[in-house]
Each structure stands twice: as structure tokens, then as C-alpha cells.
Amino acid sequence: MSAFPVSSPEQGGAPLLSVRALRKTYSLPRGQTLKAVDGISLDVLPGEVLGLVGESGCGKSTLGRCLLRLTDVSSGQITFEGQDITHLGERALRPLRQRMQMVFQDSYASLNPRRRIGDLLAEPLRVHPSPDGRKRPAAAITARLHELMDLVSLPATALDRYPHEFSGGQRQRINIARALALSPRLVVADEPVSALDVSVQAQIVNLFADLQAQLGLTYVFVAHDLAVVRQISTRVAVMYLGAVVELGETDDVLHHPAHPYTAALTQAVPRPVVGAPRHPPLRGDIPSPVARPSGCRFHTRCPMVQDRCRVEDPALHTVRPGHEVACHFPLAAD
Structure with a gap:
């Protein structure tokens, strides 16, 4: 390595x-x-x-x-x-x-197989307010999702796909992206x-x-x-x-x-x-x-x-x- x-x-x-x-x-x-x-x-x-x-x-x-x-x-x-x-x-x-966030061992079990990657990554951004206490607008969430894909070296097209369409390593990159969504x-x-x-x-x-x-x-x-x-x-x-x-x-x-x-x-x-x-x-x-x-x-x-x-x-x-x-x-x- x-x-x-x-x-x-x-x-x-x-x-x-x-x-x-x-x-x-x-x-x-x-x-x-x-x-x-x-x-x-x-x-x-x-x-x-x-x-x-x-x-x-x-x-x-x-x-x-x-x-x-x-x-x-x-x-x-x-x-x-x-x-x-x-x-x-x-x-x-x-x-x-x-x-404070966690990346779990099982990259598949930690992702809801019925939801697209974009929805999974957007969930913490919708649940938690922005630093100024306001609800994040849709455009800001979309921009952040593209930033996260860049951070973990995955294409933006991955956001429209489901967990089973990825390899184990790619799913772990997605889990890392989700952990980083809120800048912990x-x-x-x-x-x-x-x-x-x-x-x-x-x-x-x-x-x-x-x-x-x-x-x-x-x-x-x-x-x-x-x-x-x-x-x-x-x-x-x-x-x-x-x-x-x-x-x-x-x-x-x-x-x-x-x-x-x-x-x-x-x-x-x-x-x-x-x-x-x-x-x-x-x-x-x-x-x-x-x-x-x-x-x-x-x-x-x-x-x-x-x-x-x-x-x-x-x-x-x-x-x-x-x-x-x-x-x-x-x-x-x-």
C-alpha cells in the first residue's frame, strides 16, 4: 500500500x-x-x-x-x-x-437498498439545519451531493443509482460520503x-x-x-x-x-x-x-x-x- x-x-x-x-x-x-x-x-x-x-x-x-x-x-x-x-x-x-459520524463495516447493510444514493446522502442534509439554523434549500443540497461525489471519486451519475449496482469498494465510498455530508x-x-x-x-x-x-x-x-x-x-x-x-x-x-x-x-x-x-x-x-x-x-x-x-x-x-x-x-x- x-x-x-x-x-x-x-x-x-x-x-x-x-x-x-x-x-x-x-x-x-x-x-x-x-x-x-x-x-x-x-x-x-x-x-x-x-x-x-x-x-x-x-x-x-x-x-x-x-x-x-x-x-x-x-x-x-x-x-x-x-x-x-x-x-x-x-x-x-x-x-x-x-x-461526529460513523462509517460501518458492512457497506451494503448500512445502505437502504430501496433508496437511491442521492436520497441516502441527502437525508442528513434535510434532517439537520444549516449552520445558521435554517432549512437547506434544494439547490444547496444538490450542490453538496456533487461535492461529496467528488470527494470520494465517484461520478455524479451514481446519485441516481441503487446500492446493489455498486461494488463493495464503491459502496464504502458512498458510506464515507454520507459520513462527511455534514462536515463532521x-x-x-x-x-x-x-x-x-x-x-x-x-x-x-x-x-x-x-x-x-x-x-x-x-x-x-x-x-x-x-x-x-x-x-x-x-x-x-x-x-x-x-x-x-x-x-x-x-x-x-x-x-x-x-x-x-x-x-x-x-x-x-x-x-x-x-x-x-x-x-x-x-x-x-x-x-x-x-x-x-x-x-x-x-x-x-x-x-x-x-x-x-x-x-x-x-x-x-x-x-x-x-x-x-x-x-x-x-x-x-x-
């Missing part, structure tokens, strides 16, 4: 999005509780691309939905643009929807390329990067493919069993992982340099979030496990400037 350069986050400014001790639990039969998001705290800076990575079932998508309040949270706090949105009702959230500041992309062919993945990742640099967007980019995350993200948060176990600048985390789980994940990324450091492979399956192991949540699969790991849950702590890890015995930088 060859991506456009992504913009650097604004230095020294307040976070665009902050979460503190965020939890999302689900009640199950027989009194069981599923901890999908288990006490996550992190900041997203204006203009950055924060990658969320981890195995399937680790809570990445649930966290992404919680950030935009598409899913109610069980406890904790979410702050967007300095405003606490944790418990806002739908009516109070509605004006904020213009500034924050976009959460929930595994937007996982269902696409590799060559198409590269095109969509390049499109995301180009739009981010062109429009100054802030992304939370959810993925399980470290190669994709490495391509677009400025920082990366590695999730395991509902929690962030490593957080830092992308190159530092992926080239010098401090957590054994991150180190194992990096083995799946093709290494162009012969003799690059290797780490013990990841064995076993991720435990059920219904029955999380005591102590460190990773100790049942960790090749470096010690007695302390089985009884004491490690908190995120700084191992290098800008690099945090939740591990009692972090790996030394190579």
Missing part, C-alpha cells in the same frame, strides 16, 4: 474526545455479565488518527459505538469538544450528530476495509488518509489488521478482552511493543527486513468476557507469565514518553 501522509495532531490543545473509566456491560441469562468495555480511559486529539486494534471479540466495535453514543454506556464519562455527553438524551445529542470533526470507522479485497482495501485506506489531510478530520480507526493500522494511524491503542493494554505512537508500539500481546500480534505483519526481532507466538483463544481471568487478563496466554500476573491486574503506566502499557513485566525496547 502507498498512503497519502496523514495530518499531525494539534499539539498542546485540548482533546477533541476523552473517555474516563468507560464501561459497557450486558446482562445475560443466569445472572451472568458480559464486560464488553472494561474501564477504558484515553484521549483523542484534534487532527489525529487513533487506531483501535485487537482480536475479534475484544470490544473494539462496542467501544467505537460508545464513543459516539450509538450505544449507551454502563458507567464512566465521555467528553466531546469539552462537553460531557455521557448521559445526554437523543434530543440533546441530535445537534452533536453533525460533528470526528469520524469513527468500524473496520471499514475488512470485507474488501486487498487491492480495494489499499484504495479505501488511501481515500481515508487523503480526506483526513484535506479536511483536517479526526479518526478513530477500528481494525484487526496491523498493516492497515500502521498505514494510517498516528497513534494506536491495543485492546484485549475489553481493555486497552498498550497505547502510544504507532511506529513505537508496532516496532517496539512493550506488551507480550502486542508483540505476538506484530508477528502477523509481513517483515521486509530479514533477521528482524521475533517474539513468542500467540497460543490459545481469547477467554470469554463473561468469565474474565483473575489478575492480568492476558496471563492465560502469555508466554512470560509469572505468579504476580495471576493475582494482580496491571494498570496502564508509562514505559517511555508517550507510550503506556498494562503489564507487570513489559518488554524492553529492541
Whole structure:
């Protein structure tokens, strides 16, 4: 892949999005509780691309939905643009929807197959007023639709067609256009390329990067493919069993992982340099979030496990400037 350069986050400014001790639990039969998001705290800076990575079932998508309040949270706090949105009702959230949008994984299921693309893209422009509080005139909506088609490199004739007439990559471009219709500041992309062919993945990742640099967007980019995350993200948060176990600048985390789980994940990324450091492979399956192991949540699969790991849950702590890890015995930088 060859991506456009992504913009650097604004230095020294307040976070665009902050979460503190965020939890999302689900009640199950027989009194069981599923901890999908288990006490996550992190900041997203204006203009950055924060990658969320981890195995399937680790809570990445649930966290992404919680950030935009598409899913109610069980406890904790979410702050967007300095405003606490944790418990806002739908009516109070509605004006904020213009500034925070989502691109979903399934490009076909997220589009109404009975409506033309132009109608789908025009809907948010009709529902939400213009910045001056007035209803948008039809001519302004039409002009914006043509702008959106240009942004995602689709012809204007696409507006008169239906979702089934497009390829998966084209439908994802349409979903991106819909997310950008109201000029948001924050976009959460929930595994937007996982269902696409590799060559198409590269095109969509390049499109995301180009739009981010062109429009100054802030992304939370959810993925399980470290190669994709490495391509677009400025920082990366590695999730395991509902929690962030490593957080830092992308190159530092992926080239010098401090957590054994991150180190194992990096083995799946093709290494162009012969003799690059290797780490013990990841064995076993991720435990059920219904029955999380005591102590460190990773100790049942960790090749470096010690007695302390089985009884004491490690908190995120700084191992290098800008690099945090939740591990009692972090790996030394190579």
C-alpha cells in the first residue's frame, strides 16, 4: 500500500474526545455479565488518527459505538469538544450528530437498498439545519451531493443509482460520503476495509488518509489488521478482552511493543527486513468476557507469565514518553 501522509495532531490543545473509566456491560441469562468495555480511559486529539486494534471479540466495535453514543454506556464519562455527553438524551445529542459520524463495516447493510444514493446522502442534509439554523434549500443540497461525489471519486451519475449496482469498494465510498455530508470533526470507522479485497482495501485506506489531510478530520480507526493500522494511524491503542493494554505512537508500539500481546500480534505483519526481532507466538483463544481471568487478563496466554500476573491486574503506566502499557513485566525496547 502507498498512503497519502496523514495530518499531525494539534499539539498542546485540548482533546477533541476523552473517555474516563468507560464501561459497557450486558446482562445475560443466569445472572451472568458480559464486560464488553472494561474501564477504558484515553484521549483523542484534534487532527489525529487513533487506531483501535485487537482480536475479534475484544470490544473494539462496542467501544467505537460508545464513543459516539450509538450505544449507551454502563458507567464512566465521555467528553466531546469539552462537553460531557455521557448521559445526554437523543434530543440533546441530535445537534452533536453533525460533528461526529460513523462509517460501518458492512457497506451494503448500512445502505437502504430501496433508496437511491442521492436520497441516502441527502437525508442528513434535510434532517439537520444549516449552520445558521435554517432549512437547506434544494439547490444547496444538490450542490453538496456533487461535492461529496467528488470527494470520494465517484461520478455524479451514481446519485441516481441503487446500492446493489455498486461494488463493495464503491459502496464504502458512498458510506464515507454520507459520513462527511455534514462536515463532521470526528469520524469513527468500524473496520471499514475488512470485507474488501486487498487491492480495494489499499484504495479505501488511501481515500481515508487523503480526506483526513484535506479536511483536517479526526479518526478513530477500528481494525484487526496491523498493516492497515500502521498505514494510517498516528497513534494506536491495543485492546484485549475489553481493555486497552498498550497505547502510544504507532511506529513505537508496532516496532517496539512493550506488551507480550502486542508483540505476538506484530508477528502477523509481513517483515521486509530479514533477521528482524521475533517474539513468542500467540497460543490459545481469547477467554470469554463473561468469565474474565483473575489478575492480568492476558496471563492465560502469555508466554512470560509469572505468579504476580495471576493475582494482580496491571494498570496502564508509562514505559517511555508517550507510550503506556498494562503489564507487570513489559518488554524492553529492541
